[in-house]
Amino acid sequence: MSGPGGARLRSLDRALLLAAGSVVALGCLQLGLSLPGSGDLWWAHLVLVFTFWVYAAAGLLAWHRRPGNSMGMLVTFGGAAVLAGSLGNTSVPALIAVGAITATVVLAVTVHLLLAFPSGKVHGRTARIVATAGYGVALILQAPQYLFDPDAASLLFVADRPGLLDAGAWVQRTAGGLVVVAAALILARRIVHARAGRRRVLLPLFAYGMLALLSVPLRPTVLEPALGGITAAVVQFVIIAGVPVAFVLAMLRGGFAREGELEELAVRLGDAGGAHGRIPLLLGQVLGDASIDVLFWMPEQSAWVDSAGAPAVLPLPQDRAGVEVTIGGERIGAILYDDDLIADPETVQAAGRVMALAIERERLLARLLAQRGALIASRARIVTAADRERRRIARDLHDGMQVSLVLLALEAQRVASAAPDGAVRCRVLTLRHGIDETAAELRTFVHRLMPPALIERGLCAAAEDLVDRMPLPTVLHAEPTGGPLPPGVESTAYFLIAEGLANALKHARAARMSVRIGREADLLTVEVHDDGIGGAAMHGGRGLRGLADRVHALGGELRVDSATSCGTHLRAELPCAS
Structure with a gap:
């Protein structure tokens, strides 16, 4: 990969490698500060750092796969919140204060992640209020836990007020529960209104995310009585560590929208070599929407067509959106996409500008295909x-x-x-x-x-009558046709059989001949074979040329295999949809 786009991607890869190295170093530093004096609880510190590494690795992977999408940044931020919240386990007073302030921020980040999936942006006024409330619960309502607790961070301690401490804890738990319930309702509504294919991605992700959030109110009421304080906290963090894994799995199943990095699109377009039909695939890879399609505008007919030249219809279904692509103010095509996966249409418009020349080339080809179809x-x-x-x-x-x-x-x-x-x-x-x-x-x-048997009894009966009149041993294999055939197809198939048998009798010096008629779905297959001397060619006589013209006129294909001394095999495939 060369050029500015390739250099940009290499620069991004180097930045991600540097970030990965920093993540490993920060985790090791945290272990170095917290393990001394931890005694038998050393394993709990390993769980916390492992959770941080899982978040960071998932976030960097998402960032690498979708550089222009905010989801990778949010997951990485969640890892930073895990690390910051665990700093209370160190012996450095300033770091203990940071850990006390950020102890529950990872839960607010989890709410943010769930509400922002998959585009990386929180849509809707209610969802934005809930996400903001989550950070308020995690940061503002956390204050009594360190201001009035003498066992918390000494730098932040104000007074020993057990009443205010308990009241603050109750308010925080209640507000947090309300945020969780509101987020659950929003996510449930999204699942109900999602298409079946998207629902298979959203349902397990949202269900696991809500489980992670519910681990907060369940910890003092269910986990701690059953497992003990330290073990319950570790179990909660293990559950939280699964959140980024769930996001990565959703990403691998196509849930992330890839917005931006248009230089990468240009590089991929160059690498594709202008292959026909590659534009939707390239757009889908870069924008993260496998359902992307491209339509082309035909000004002569004032109509849209797809890449095969077949007519297409706009406007779009409710769950689809589209942007037009123009060159010099002239409409040439439209990019159709899933507006749940790609939040900003400007991203698609920018991609369309990069792909405009390729789309124009595809439009000309679609026009030729449409004319060929006509x-x-x-x-x-x-x-x-x-x-x-x-x-x-x-x-x-x-x-x-x-x-x-x-x-x-x-x-x-x-x-x-x-x-x-x-x-x-x-x-x-x-x-x-x-x-x-x-x-x-x-x-x-x-x-x-036009043989009367063909008119009155159909192709198989006419072929049987023809085979019975052959002076050489001739076998007919006629499978059920599955319904009446269009008259033009029936006539063409019969004349192909008649011409093939006649040529074998006149020129092939054959001893045996066979005819096979078969139908699969909307495709009729007719084969004529002899064991003669071969040497037949499509251009050798008017009979085969005329048959080839008839077959091609009906949208079919005719092949002649006639190697010397190996006999002749005619095979025609005819579309036979009514």
Whole structure:
């Protein structure tokens, strides 16, 4: 990776490595200050530092994966709160005072994290009030715990007032409980209104976060009576240590929005080499929304199309948002995204400006695909119309002229039987034979134009009739077609079988032939195989070329495998949706 974007990413990586080293050093320093004199409780200090390291590692990982998202910074800040709150275990008076002030800040950070997930910003007036109240409970209502407790930080102690100490503790617990309940209601509402896919990410994360918050009021009432004071505190911190792990798991499942770092987007675009269809994937990787899609504006039709040239419809569903992309004031496309994952549309607009030229290139390709689709549809209509006319002519000849000839032959036979003169009878019989020959030629013409079996009984019956008339051993494998076929597809498949068998009889010197007809969903497969000398080619004659044109006009594919001395294999795949 080279260029300014690559240099920016390398600089970010170096900064994160430096931060990781600082985190390790701070944890070791805290252990160095708290372990001496800790006695049998040394393991509790290890748990606290381990919790700090888990928070910091998760935050730095999130920061690395989503540099422009605030979630990584918030998780890292949570680690700093854990470390600051544990400073009360040292023997340095100033650090003890810091630990007393910040003892419960990590709980406020947890509320903040839950309310800010996944965009990193707290949305909604109520949610912002609850997040702010959480910090107020952790910092302001914490004051009585060190101002009126002689066993707390000596630098902050004011007076020994047990009544105020108990009242302050009760107020803090009550206010904290209210904050937890309010946060739970907000999160429950988000889960209810989330889509099923997002709910699978949010539900376990929010449930575990609320468990971590509830460990605060449960500690004095449930954990301490059951486990003891020190053990209960350690269990609470172990539960809290799982919070950043839950956020990392949610991030790996696609929950984080990646906003910013557009230089990275430009670098990735260059590395992708302009591959078709890569724009939504690149945007999704950088912005953190795997559901991102790109539509293209077709001014000639005043319509939106997707990357395949198929028509697309706006406006968007309720849970989707979109921004337009322009070049020189001309609309060229739109980026559709999940507004729950990406909070700021300006981020998407900035990404659109970076990707504008690539989107314009994709738009031109989408226009070509749309035109190609229109051409294929037009050719398919022509083939269908031609087949419909052939069927009409064949039916008229079969039901009209052929019947008339049969009636004329019968009348000639009657006249011949009633004629007294032998010469007249002979001439009438000759006329009758001529009529019979003409009727036979007409039947052959009608069969070549459009076999009656195909019109009346369908492809499999017509193919069976054709195979039965072959002078060489020929096997037919006809699987159930799963419903009627479009007439154009049915006719094309039949003529492919007829042409393949006819070529094998005329040119291949084959001893055996086989035909296979199969259908899977909306795709009809027709195969004709012989064990002859091979050597057939698509450009070798008008028959295969004409069939290839018919197949392609219907949106299908025709392949000819005809290696010398290995026989010939024709395979056509025809879309057959009604």
